Structure formats: structure tokens, C-alpha cells
Amino acid sequence: MNGARQSAKDIITSYSGRPLRIMEVCGTHTHEIFRLGIRKILPPQIELISGPGCPVCVTPVGFIDEAVYLALEKDCEICTFGDLIRVPGSQMSLAGARSKGAKVRAVYSPMDAVDIAKEDPDKQVVFLAVGFETTTPSACLAVEKAKAAGLKNFSVLGANKTMPNAYQALKGSADAFLYPGHVNAITGTKVCEELCGQGVSGVVTGFTASELLTALAVTVSLLQKGEPFFRNCYPRVVRPEGSPAAQRLVEKIMQPCDSEWRGLGVIPGSGLVLRSEYAEFDSRIKYDIPKITGRPNPGCRCGDILQGKCKPSDCPLFGKLCTPGQPVGACMVSGEGACSAYYQYAT
């Protein structure tokens, strides 16, 4: 172990001050902290809570219902990141729709969905665009690519979300945030600095053992000083200005809208929708999708878990009716979900 990592570990393990609640906003952070054994070295005064930073987890049930509708009623071929396929909808998941003959396939990138549409003009391809600032530029690249190619058989069912207003909604739920490094790689650090000005503390965090330990050590040290703070602990990837090219692209193709988050409800201005110039690629407009109100399982506590109000193990379904093999809630399905992490590493 190098000196810096040892120093960081010492700061964390020797902490004996007031109880601290630190929210790892990003689902990948939740998993890596478990996987690397970092939770095991935390003193009891430091509590890590999981936040809403898993795009699959915060996508509401109604979105799955819309995708199932397009697959079964409109005979569209659904292209999606793999995790969404098993998320339960009100009636069924996309995997369930596939068992009824729907065409559903996992893709690595939104651009792959455009290529699938190009290969077969008779096929109507819909890409499920979920994700935060990190992922949205790729969806925008796909729309640009489809427009440049003059494709008439490609569209996007969007549920893209942005973090700033979610941070506002989560104010007070933790003493400090571990900000999601790859979101900040796109957005830069201005939002975090502004939050600091409003009294919200946090650090931008990477994903390796060194990065997670140093970020936690910085957080624990600076919380003891009692003043709001912001530090970029992932400067090898995150620059203050982020990616101007990605920001320009998203601004060109999408505009802000209100968006529903599982557990958090509708957060004004926290979503993105295609601008009118790209309306032909908006699945909701193209297929005139009726308003669908999703009905989540009433026993599932994913919503509370995403807000840090309870732990996965507090949910009565966890590990009993809800397992990775038979998930009830999105947080158990996704590889980034808190329930999945707790099931995999803490049981």
C-alpha cells in the first residue's frame, strides 16, 4: 500500500468524532465500496448511505410500461442497456414481453441501435435512453447519426435525467455527498461548487481503491472542520470545465423538462427531452404513446432506499421475495443497484 493510501486509511479508521452520514450518490461507488471491502474498515460513527445514482433504479415503472407497449403493440424492436430488460413493469418486464414474442435486445452503445436500424429499414428500432449526464451525450450522438443518415426507422424513448435538482431534493439527507466522478467528467465541477456555496458539502470521487479511500479521508477530515466544502478528488479525469463538446451537443439536441424519479417523484427541470427539431426521433411523439401511469409493487421500498431513508435490508421483501434471480424492485435488478450490492456483498 502506498503512503497516500495508508494515510487515507488511517484517517478513516481512527475517526472517533460525531456520527457522520456520507451518501455515495453513484451506484457504481456503492458496489465498488462493498467489493473492495471498504465498509469493513469503517468505524461505527461513519455511515455510508446509498443515493439515487443508478439510472435503472430511478427510472419509474411507467417507463418500462411504455417500452413494453412499443414492443408488443407497435411491433418495435427495443434496443436497451441490458439491466433494463429485467426491471419489472406494472404488468411485465421487457424480458416478459420477449417471452411473448417481443423483439428486445441489449446493446453496448446507443450508436449500436442506430446501426441495427440502418441494417434493416423495415424494422422500427427504439432505443431506451436512460441515464445521467454521463450517458446522455451518447444518446445525442445516436440521434445526430440517425438524422445525418436520414433514418426513418429509429427513435428514442427518453428518460434522461440530470443531477443538480436531485441534489437540491436530497439536501439534508447526508452530511456530505460522494459526487459521481463520471457525471462530473461531463458537467465539470461548477454545480458542486455552487452547492458548497449553499452549505452542501461533497467531493468528486473516482472508482479505484485509492480514489475511494482518499475521497472518504478528505470527506471525514473536512467534515470535522465544520465548514461547507468541495474538493475534486478525481482530477485525473474530471476537469473544472468538464467536457465542453459534450455539453454543446446535449444543449443542441435536448432541452430540460420535468422528470419522474422512482422514489423521489417528479423533480422540476431534472429531465431532458429532444428539442422540436428532433421530434421525429421521439418515440412518444412518433407512436403517440398514451399516458401510462405505472403501478410499482406496494411492498417494494426502492423509493426509500434511493433517498437514503432506509437500507435494503430494512425492506421486508429483501432477500426473501426479492432476489437477483427474482427481482421485485429495480434496485435489485441493476448491477449498480443498492439492493443488488447488499445482497451480493452483505448477506
Added chain:
Amino acid sequence: MCVGLSAKVVSVNDGTAVIDASGAKRSVSADLIEDLEPGDYVMVHAGAAIAKITKTDEEEADEVMEELL
């Protein structure tokens, strides 16, 4: 939230970069990073290179901790 894959850029041509991630090669979009060149290390997400990687995580940890202590 946004799993990234670190990789080395092998070539860049017309908005597309060929990357090498531990021996596996793949084409990704180079449109989100200005001035991307062969030999650069990048973070890749959802088929696009999203940021250059400028140093190792241990070098980074040294700097962050030095600033703190």
C-alpha cells in the same frame, strides 16, 4: 451510475477512435473530447470516450492527500 472503462487510444479518424482496453480493441466515438490523439488514455462510457486520463490513481492520491495534510 456510469461505469467507465479506461483504455489507450490506438487511432483517431473522422470522429471515431479505436481504443485498446487490456488487449480488446473497439471503435468508440471521439466526438466528446477535443484534440484526442493516438497514445492518449481515455475513460470510455456507452460507446464514447468521455475524458482524457492524465495520471495514475496513485499519483492522484498523493496529490490529493498532500493538499489535505
